[in-house]
Amino acid sequence: GAGVSQSPSNKVTEKGKDVELRCDPISGHTALYWYRQSLGQGLEFLIYFQGNSAPDKSGLPSDRFSAERTGGSVSTLTIQRTQQEDSAVYLCASSSGQGTQPQHFGDGTRLSIL
Amino acid sequence: AQTVTQSQPEMSVQEAETVTLSCTYDTSESDYYLFWYKQPPSRQMILVIRQEAYKQQNATENRFSVNFQKAAKSFSLKISDSQLGDAAMYFCAYSFYGGATNKLIFGTGTLLAVQP
Numbered sequence: 066g067a068g069v070s071q072s073p074s075n076k077v078t079e080k081g082k083d084v085e086l087r088c089d090p091i092s093g094h095t096a097l098y099w100y101r102q103s104l105g106q107g108l109e110f111l112i113y114f115q116g117n118s119a120p121d122k123s124g125l126p127s128d129r130f131s132a133e134r135t136g137g138s139v140s141t142l143t144i145q146r147t148q149q150e151d152s153a154v155y156l157c158a159s160s161s162g163q164g165t166q167p168q169h170f171g172d173g174t175r176l177s178i179l
Numbered sequence: 180a181q182t183v184t185q186s187q188p189e190m191s192v193q194e195a196e197t198v199t200l201s202c203t204y205d206t207s208e209s210d211y212y213l214f215w216y217k218q219p220p221s222r223q224m225i226l227v228i229r230q231e232a233y234k235q236q237n238a239t240e241n242r243f244s245v246n247f248q249k250a251a252k253s254f255s256l257k258i259s260d261s262q263l264g265d266a267a268m269y270f271c272a273y274s275f276y277g278g279a280t281n282k283l284i285f286g287t288g289t290l291l292a293v294q295p
Contacts, residue, residue: 096281098280098282098283100283100285105287106287107183107270107285107286107287107288108224108270108283108285109285110280110282110283110284113280113282115280121279121280121282124282154222156222156224158224158283160281167214167226167229168226168283169226170216170223170224170225171223172221172222172223173222173223175222
């Protein structure tokens with residue numbers, strides 16, 4: 066059984082460019098989370114999807130960040146007009162969404178803004 | 180707001196010895212979950228152990244056990260018979276049971292080195 070899959074593994078881009086990060090959750094998992102891990106920091110929550118409900122976007126740091134989840138499965142996190150402070154590892158997690166079932170994480174995408 | 184604090188940025192232990200990683204948290208809620216996650220260089224976060232706040236008994240998973248002190252809001256991880264493969268960053272995390280998102284709130288991590 067496949068785990069949470071994220072792509073690309075690493076992304077280097079120039080300041081001002083837009084980037085898209087992809088997350089493919091575990092099959093059947095209805096809950097999907099995005100977190101950001103900046104250098105030397107813990108993980109901070111960005112956004113949460115649960116089934117067909119409206120997402121919880123309370124953790125998004127600015128309006129340059131957006132995410133969508135199509136068909137209740139794959140999710141894309143988009144960062145527009147990237148800034149150097151966006152450099153971080155972006156981790157995706159999924160869970161069965163029942164109660165507080167454990168979140169299973171992908172390997173993350175390391176984003177570097179030049 | 181809930182917060183999680185790990186006061187030990189780095190720890191070191193000899194192979195086969197025991198080490199304890201500290202974690203404190205702050206919350207006004209009574210029902211919640213606490214977690215320890217391990218992050219090796221591969222970056223993947225791996226769940227080590229989970230504790231439900233309503234349970235008085237400390238959780239154990241093989242060589243890993245916790246000391247959960249609810250009144251003191253303390254949640255330490257004990258690793259017994261340390262192995263080279265235990266070397267990693269360890270994160271303590273909190274999740275409010277009954278919240279809309281069950282999002283995890285993480286501490287800043289403890290980097291554990293295991294000396295052969």
